[in-house]
Amino acid sequence: MLDFIFYVWQNIGMRSYGQHCAVAKALDVIGDRWTLLIVRELMIRDGCRYTDLRNGLPGIATNLLAERLAEMEAAGLLEREAARPPVATTLFRLTARGRELEPVIAALGIWGAPLLPRKPDKAGFRDHWIALPIRLYLRDRHPEREPIRISIRCGDEWLTLATLGDGSVEVRSGSTNSPHLKLEGNPQMILSVLLGKTQIAIAEGEGLNIAGDVGILQRFRPVPAIAG
Amino acid sequence: MLDFIFYVWQNIGMRSYGQHCAVAKALDVIGDRWTLLIVRELMIRDGCRYTDLRNGLPGIATNLLAERLAEMEAAGLLEREAARPPVATTLFRLTARGRELEPVIAALGIWGAPLLPRKPDKAGFRDHWIALPIRLYLRDRHPEREPIRISIRCGDEWLTLATLGDGSVEVRSGSTNSPHLKLEGNPQMILSVLLGKTQIAIAEGEGLNIAGDVGILQRFRPVPAIAG
DNA sequence: CGGCATCCTCTTTGATACTG
DNA sequence: CAGTATCAAAGAGGATGCCG
Numbered sequence: 001m002l003d004f005i006f007y008v009w010q011n012i013g014m015r016s017y018g019q020h021c022a023v024a025k026a027l028d029v030i031g032d033r034w035t036l037l038i039v040r041e042l043m044i045r046d047g048c049r050y051t052d053l054r055n056g057l058p059g060i061a062t063n064l065l066a067e068r069l070a071e072m073e074a075a076g077l078l079e080r081e082a083a084r085p086p087v088a089t090t091l092f093r094l095t096a097r098g099r100e101l102e103p104v105i106a107a108l109g110i111w112g113a114p115l116l117p118r119k120p121d122k123a124g125f126r127d128h129w130i131a132l133p134i135r136l137y138l139r140d141r142h143p144e145r146e147p148i149r150i151s152i153r154c155g156d157e158w159l160t161l162a163t164l165g166d167g168s169v170e171v172r173s174g175s176t177n178s179p180h181l182k183l184e185g186n187p188q189m190i191l192s193v194l195l196g197k198t199q200i201a202i203a204e205g206e207g208l209n210i211a212g213d214v215g216i217l218q219r220f221r222p223v224p225a226i227a228g
Numbered sequence: 229m230l231d232f233i234f235y236v237w238q239n240i241g242m243r244s245y246g247q248h249c250a251v252a253k254a255l256d257v258i259g260d261r262w263t264l265l266i267v268r269e270l271m272i273r274d275g276c277r278y279t280d281l282r283n284g285l286p287g288i289a290t291n292l293l294a295e296r297l298a299e300m301e302a303a304g305l306l307e308r309e310a311a312r313p314p315v316a317t318t319l320f321r322l323t324a325r326g327r328e329l330e331p332v333i334a335a336l337g338i339w340g341a342p343l344l345p346r347k348p349d350k351a352g353f354r355d356h357w358i359a360l361p362i363r364l365y366l367r368d369r370h371p372e373r374e375p376i377r378i379s380i381r382c383g384d385e386w387l388t389l390a391t392l393g394d395g396s397v398e399v400r401s402g403s404t405n406s407p408h409l410k411l412e413g414n415p416q417m418i419l420s421v422l423l424g425k426t427q428i429a430i431a432e433g434e435g436l437n438i439a440g441d442v443g444i445l446q447r448f449r450p451v452p453a454i455a456g
Numbered sequence: 457c458g459g460c461a462t463c464c465t466c467t468t469t470g471a472t473a474c475t476g
Numbered sequence: 477c478a479g480t481a482t483c484a485a486a487g488a489g490g491a492t493g494c495c496g
Contacts, residue, residue, distance in 0.1 A: 015467090015488095018287055020353040022361070023268050023333055026340025033259065033469075040251050050478050059246055061470050066479055089477070103453065104339055105251055107331040112254025125248040133250070225331065243469095243486085261488070278459050289489045294460050317458065462493075469486070475479085 014071075029075050030101065034060055034068050036108070039094070039101050042078060044131050045173070047091045056126055072098075106136045110225055120188060127155035130187040131171035134161060137226045138194055141219050143167040148216055151179040154187040161194075163219070181212035195222045242299075257303050258329065262288055262296050264336070267322070267329050270306060272359050273401070275319045284354055300326075334364045338453055348416060355383035358415040359399035362389060365454045366422055369447050371395035376444055379407040382415040389422075391447070409440035423450045 017024040030036055034057070041056040042048070048056075054065060069092065072078050077098035081091045109132070130152070140148065140163040150161040152171075160176040163169050183190050185208035192198040193208065200214055221227070245252040258264055262285070269284040270276070276284075282293060297320065300306050305326035309319045337360070358380070368376065368391040378389040380399075388404040391397050411418050413436035420426040421436065428442055449455070 017265065018352045019265075020344065020348045021265075021268070021357050022337040022340035022344055024265060024340070025343035026336040027264060029340075029343065031261065031264075036255060036259075037245065037247070037249075037252060040249070054478095059470090061472090062479070063471095063481080064469070100339060103335040104332070107335045108254040109250040111328060111332055112250035112252070112257075115253035115257065116248065116250055120248045124246045129249050279457085282459095287489090289491095290460070291462085291490090292488065458496095460494090462491100464491085465489085467486100467488070469484100471484090472482085474481070476477105 026104075030077075030104070032068070032071070034064060035072065036101070036105065038065070038068055038072065039077065039098060040105055040132065042092060042094045042098065043102065043105060044128055047081065047093045049089050049091060053092065056128065058124055058126070077101075102136070105132075106225070109133060109136060116188070118188075120186060125187070127157040127187065128159070128173065130154060130191060131159060133191055134169055134171050134194060137223050138169045139221050139223055140164075140167045140169065141221050145219070148181075148219055149176050149179045150181045150183060150216075151175055152190060153182075153184040154190060169220075179212065180216045181210065181214065184209035193217065194220055195226065196220065254332075257305075258332070260296065260299070262292060263300065264329070264333065266293070266296055266300065267305065267326060268333055268360065270320060270322045270326065271330065271333060272356055275309065275321045277317050277319060281320065284356070286352055286354070305329075330364070333360075334453070337361060337364060344416070346416075348414060353415070355385040355415065356387070356401065358382060358419060359387060361419055362397055362399050362422060365451050366397045367449050367451055368392075368395045368397065369449050373447070376447055377404050377407045378409045378411060378444075379403050380418060381410075381412040382418060397448075407440065408444045409438065409442065412437035421445065422448055423454065424448065 014028065016028045019025075030039070037057055037060075038053065041053055044056070045052070050065070050069075053069075054060065054062065057065065069078070073080065076095055078092050078094050081093060083089050083091050143163065143165055147165075148161070148163040152159040152161060157173065158175040160172045160174060160179070161169060162172070162176075183193070185203070185206075189198065189203050189206055189208045193200060193203045193210075194217070196217070198206075200210060200217070204210060242256065244256045247253075258267070265285055265288075266281065269281055272284070273280070278293070278297075281297075282288065282290065285293065297306070301308065304323055306320050306322050309321060311317050311319050371391065371393055375393075376389070376391040380387040380389060385401065386403040388400045388402060388407070389397060390400070390404075411421070413431070413434075417426065417431050417434055417436045421428060421431045421438075422445070424445070426434075428438060428445070432438055
């Protein structure tokens, strides 16, 4: 049966390296252009529409997005869900298998971070992207204490950072009532402050707007791969 | 200066996603077809010749290999070294920056492992590949004790597994004197036994040839990402 | 032989326009 | 909104040629 599946695979046009190697097999599935960026987008906001994806993937051609989505669905990375009326749209969500790509995305982000130019180019940036490094690289030192809530604004969009009971950090879109802290400014500066890489005073000097209990930032630590 | 570098980058023909995102920037550099497999190959045996690379990358076109090597050198992933006479050949090695891709390769391998067919297809397999998962996913529980040496044969090639003082495991090509253990058989079975996923008795039933101190295998543990 | 460069064909992509 | 359709340009793959 497995042989049959691989026979079909090879003959369905899915280009394969044809190597008996786990890395090559992974790249057979997620090595195509744009595929991992679509995964990134769905990891940031799971269950989003075609148009949301297009907006979160500046530069992608619409035919390519459609093609990739079909391939990724066939590969079991994502699923389509018909949203309930009256919304009447299709939502794309990662499957469990798709979410298992998180360590790959995390490792790529760590490796690619030094390649980011200091000044963000507005054209190729989307405000919600900041949610990904926060979730992947930030942890709560004291998950047993009261959850942290921070309101973040970069660009026009408001985001809410909230710690969970297991020490992980979630980011939702929208604002929150009575947050411990409000951060407004450019995303790289906000991230740098959260990760403890930039002193608060310096960040304020660079234009970051901070209001609230700055002491709460001591609760955060970066994951070892970042800290090291 | 940095602006200038990025200006050159954008205009040298290096296709870029143009997104201000660390994952996208990483994929700008290592997202091209074959690039990560070349990294894999150099991670297994660093400092190898063009011909060795071609042999370790079944399916690559020679012009593509040459092109990728040039791009990767320009991107600072690898270096050429003129081997001393009388060898008179060029050796390719990863730079430190190239070696930092190890977590990416490791994460891809973990994700891709379930995609491997049970029966290895001889055509698309190279014996030395087994060195990579051993190094990435196997650790010594007791690095303070005497180093472990194991001789491995899959196919025609002999490999030597040796533990280092820091708990990591290295694999060299060639045999060794008086190893604790000799393993001969198919690579997947050998790996499965080393990672503790297959009982020794079962592996022997499946054709694996084991000789020596099988108790030494208790010293090994898989890395958490595998064990979990 | 080792390390490519050239030539050619085929596939993938990117940009844009169009549709139910 | 959620895609198809079309078409030009770029990239991948294969064969072969060249040069020290």
